[in-house]
Amino acid sequence: MHATLFSVQSFERSFLQHANTRHHQLQLLDTRLCADTAHLAQGAAAISVFSPDDVSGPVLEQLSSYGVRYVAVRAAGYDNVDLVAARQLGIRVANVPDYSPYAIAEHAVTLMLTLCRHLHQADQQLRANDFRLDQLIGFELHGKTVGILGVGRIGAVVARILHGFGCRLLGTDVQPNPELTERYGLEYVPLSQLCAQADIISVHTPLTPATHHLINERLLKSMKPGVMLINTGRGGVLDTAAALRALKSGHLGFLGLDVYEAEKGLFFTDHTRDLLLDDTFARLLTFKNVLITGHQAYLTREALTNIAEATVASLTAWGQGEAPAHELLPPPVKAGSSATPASAKA
Incomplete structure (x- = not known):
């Protein structure tokens, strides 16, 4: 072919x-x-x-x-x-x-560990011959409550990894998996309860019209002060402008992103000779408690x-005239309906 x-x-x-x-x-x-x-x-x-x-x-x-x-x-x-x-x-x-759900899940946990131990900041300081530890006091994952938003294939691997760290696990999903509760103690709760109790929230939900900007200003304010938010799912799930305001107020303690809602035309391209015209993205890069990777979670x-x-x-x-193993089957189109974008699991 x-x-x-x-x-x-x-x-x-x-x-x-x-x-x-x-x-x-x-x-x-x-x-x-x-x-x-x-x-x-x-x-x-x-x-x-x-x-x-x-x-x-x-x-x-x-x-x-x-x-x-x-x-x-x-x-x-x-x-x-x-x-x-x-x-x-x-x-x-x-x-x-x-x-590979493992690639994405391991990257999400890597972002957590890097942020909670200030590893990116420590590396920058050391390269500048600054060996002070004053600004590098971190915290342990052990004993922390982690909320997993979207407990599909990737979220399940995140739960498995964090169970090994001794975390308390909360999850929200339209299709709860009782095996995760039995094996790792993951408790399925409403989104409002997850936000109120989680020290760390990891996002693995698909991007759909219903989840676009699901994490908005209202939801961010409902989270615990100082919460860590990790998004390796889809950039559009997070209202980045609202997250920026939460960072500036101090309510959002840490932000780790592998995806960004305006990443098209930015990620996967060498812009070293270009001006960064995205003011929101440029502002995010000024925060020491923000870590961004360029959609590389899958890159193993x-x-x-x-x-x-x-x-x-x-x-x-x-x-060969056959159907592939993972052929997508869109819903039937009703007469007179207009074509609208569909969405998928992250």
Whole structure:
């Protein structure tokens, strides 16, 4: 099968090439998919996309006119894909939901540990020959109450890891998993109770219309003073401007982010020669109690291998007239309804 892969990072290429044992014709582009670049897929039966790509209805219409019939998302989340429009156009879509919950969960806990022990600040001081410890007093995870917002595959691994640290675990999810309660003592509680009691909150919820800015000014004010908030899920779940105000007031004690609601056009690109025009992001970087990584939580050899293999497997299945293991099934479109973006598990 001839496939055009958009937003391919340099570190992805070897993994994709190694996984291509069926010798599909892969065109690997570092270009982001949008209305102005969709023409690059001409001649391809399939495309593959990543989180920075625009796979909205108008772009899908362009792709369909070029003969594209398949979209393989190299990620678990697919909130950038208009599934309703895809179904109307007869374009089939697959994602990679199970590439590695461990990669994301371990990164979330890494952010927690780095913040609670001021490791990023300690590194900066030491490199400046400042060996004082006065500003580096941290706290232990042991005995702390951690709230997990979204206890799916990733949240479950977070619970397992933090259980080993001796944390009290709270969780909120639309589908409680009794096994986590039995094995790790995780207590499912309403979101309001989780916010009121948790010393640390880790976000792993999908981005949907209902969860967009779920963590807003009101919810932040309901959290314990000095709370640590970690988001490795989707940037849009957090109202960043509200979080910035909570940091300035001191109510939000620590903030660890691997995702950012305005990350498109910012993350995955070298901007060393550019002015940082995002004032909110620039302000976040001035806080010593804020740690931001550029959407790298998934970036492990194991996860990259799984993503590449699953993406190629979807192409192979489609080429053989079969359904991939992780093909997405959008809801039926009612007559007269307009195409709206769908969303996915983080």
